[in-house]
Amino acid sequence: MQDLHAKPHGEKHDKHDDSTAITRSGQSVFMSVYKTKVGDECWLITITWCKNMLLHGLSVSIDGPKDETTCKVELKPWYFWRKQGSKNFVLDGKAIDVFWDLKSAKFHGETEPSSEYYVAVVCEEEVILLLGDMKKDAYRKTGCRPSLIDPILISRKEHVFGKKKFSTRVKFHEKGRFHELSIEAKNKNTDHGVDSEMEIRIDGHMMIHVKHLQWKFRGNECINLKKVNIEVYWDVHDWLFSPGLRHALFIINLTAPTTNQTTSLSSTPLSSQSSGSGGSSEGFDSSGLYEFCLFLYAWKVE
Numbered sequence: 001m002q003d004l005h006a007k008p009h010g011e012k013h014d015k016h017d018d019s020t021a022i023t024r025s026g027q028s029v030f031m032s033v034y035k036t037k038v039g040d041e042c043w044l045i046t047i048t049w050c051k052n053m054l055l056h057g058l059s060v061s062i063d064g065p066k067d068e069t070t071c072k073v074e075l076k077p078w079y080f081w082r083k084q085g086s087k088n089f090v091l092d093g094k095a096i097d098v099f100w101d102l103k104s105a106k107f108h109g110e111t112e113p114s115s116e117y118y119v120a121v122v123c124e125e126e127v128i129l130l131l132g133d134m135k136k137d138a139y140r141k142t143g144c145r146p147s148l149i150d151p152i153l154i155s156r157k158e159h160v161f162g163k164k165k166f167s168t169r170v171k172f173h174e175k176g177r178f179h180e181l182s183i184e185a186k187n188k189n190t191d192h193g194v195d196s197e198m199e200i201r202i203d204g205h206m207m208i209h210v211k212h213l214q215w216k217f218r219g220n221e222c223i224n225l226k227k228v229n230i231e232v233y234w235d236v237h238d239w240l241f242s243p244g245l246r247h248a249l250f251i252i253n254l255t256a257p258t259t260n261q262t263t264s265l266s267s268t269p270l271s272s273q274s275s276g277s278g279g280s281s282e283g284f285d286s287s288g289l290y291e292f293c294l295f296l297y298a299w300k301v302e
Contacts, residue, residue: 027050027051027052027057027159028050028051028052028111028158028159028160028161029048029049029050029111029157029158029159030048030049030050030111030112030156030157030158030159031046031047031048031156031157031158032046032047032048032153032155032156033045033046033153033154033155033156033157034046034047034129034151034152034153034154035151035152035154036121036128036129036147036149036151036152037128037147037149038094038123038124038128039124041064041065041092042065043062043063043064043065043128044062044063044154045060045061045062045063045121045128045129045151046059046060046061046062046063047059047060047119047129047131048060048061049111049112049113050111051107051110051111056107056111058100058102058119060098060119060121062091062096062121064091064092065092083100083101083102083103083105084100084101084102084103085099085100086098086099086100094123094124095123095124096121096122096123097121097122097123097142098119098120098121098122099118099119099120099122099138099141099142100117100118100119100120101117101118101134101137101138101141102117104116104117105117110169113132115132115133116132116133116134117131117132117133117134118130118131118132118133118134118135118137118138119131119132120138120141120142122142122144125144125145126144126145126146126147126148127139127142127144127145127146127147128147128151129151130146153171153292154292154293155292155293155294155295156170156292156293156294156295157294157295157296157297158294158295158296158297159247159297159299160296160297160298160299161299161301162298162299162300162301163300163301163302164184164185164186165182165183165184165185166182166183166184166296166298167180167181167182167183168181168296169181170252170294179202179203180201180202180203180204181200181201181202181252181296182199182200182201183198183199183200183201183250183296183298184198184199184201185197185198185213185236185239185300186198186199195211195212195213195214196212196213196214196240197209197210197211197212197213198210198213198234198236200232200250202225207223207232208221208223208232210234213236213240214240217235217236217237217239217240217241218234218235218236218237219233219234220232220233220234229254230252230253230254231251231252231253231254232250232251232252232253233249233250233251233252233253234248234249234250234251235248235249235250236248239300245299245300245301246299246300247297247298247299247300248297248298248300249295249296249297249298250294250295250296250298251293251294251295251296252293252294252296253292253293253294254292254293
């Protein structure tokens with residue numbers, strides 16, 4: 001039921017090809033990439049949740065400092081009946097253990113669970129990544145201590161399906177709260193015919209309104225939320241001009257704090273305080289720079 005896949009020397013692992021192939025089969029895919037510190041080296045851990053009409057799947061991929069050192073633990077959806085377990089292997093000369101408990105996980109119709117679960121990655125007796133709300137259970141099961149350096153969520157890739165409206169819950173940092181992001185494409189009747197437009201909202205607040213979408217199918221706009229710049233890029237060409245199952249791409253890139261105000265929300269703050277001892281704003285590392293980037297593939301179904 002668990003597939004351990006270690007790439008041969010010199011062979012790279014292409015996560016984009018994997019997710020595109022899965023998506024074309026009709027599954028929603030959420031991929032989160034975390035940067036962790038192991039000794040003096042930076043490692044990347046990719047957590048992928050997938051969901052079709054009936055089943056869920058989970059995979060954990062770990063990239064060491066060299067491109068060719070990629071190992072993967074995968075629970076394929078049709079074998080997902082075993083919802084608790086562990087797997088161990090060696091990566092770059094270091095022992096790695098992955099533990100998971102999804103027996104009571106609550107999904108509420110979403111692709112990834114929202115509560116009553118944990119996924120833990122352990123290296124050299126330290127829990128270098130821990131997801132979920134059952135943290136006490138995870139530490140008891142692993143018998144290991146928390147890492148001295150918290151992992152940083154640096155990117156997220158999502159594939160979602162819809163007809164006109166596409167929604168997701170995005171957490172800009174693991175210690176921050178979820179925010180509701182929605183994108184809606186509309187056709188508006190005018191004196192000159194039908195005009196396409198698009199609305200992008202965060203927590204219900206209109207942030208970007210693109211009129212004449214047939215002429216502005218690619219673009220970008222900078223918005224500001226609690227002194228944090230968010231650059232939003234969109235490419236909806238295939239929505240408008242390509243037949244069959246097609247997707248638009250939205251990239252939400254968060255940058256460093258700024259004092260310039262463009263579009264702001266004064267009543268609903270979108271940046272909460274971290275629960276860490278440093279008290280810095282969510283999503284920022286010790287240098288004060290924000291690293292998070294969301295890639296949203298919105299597949300339009302007729």
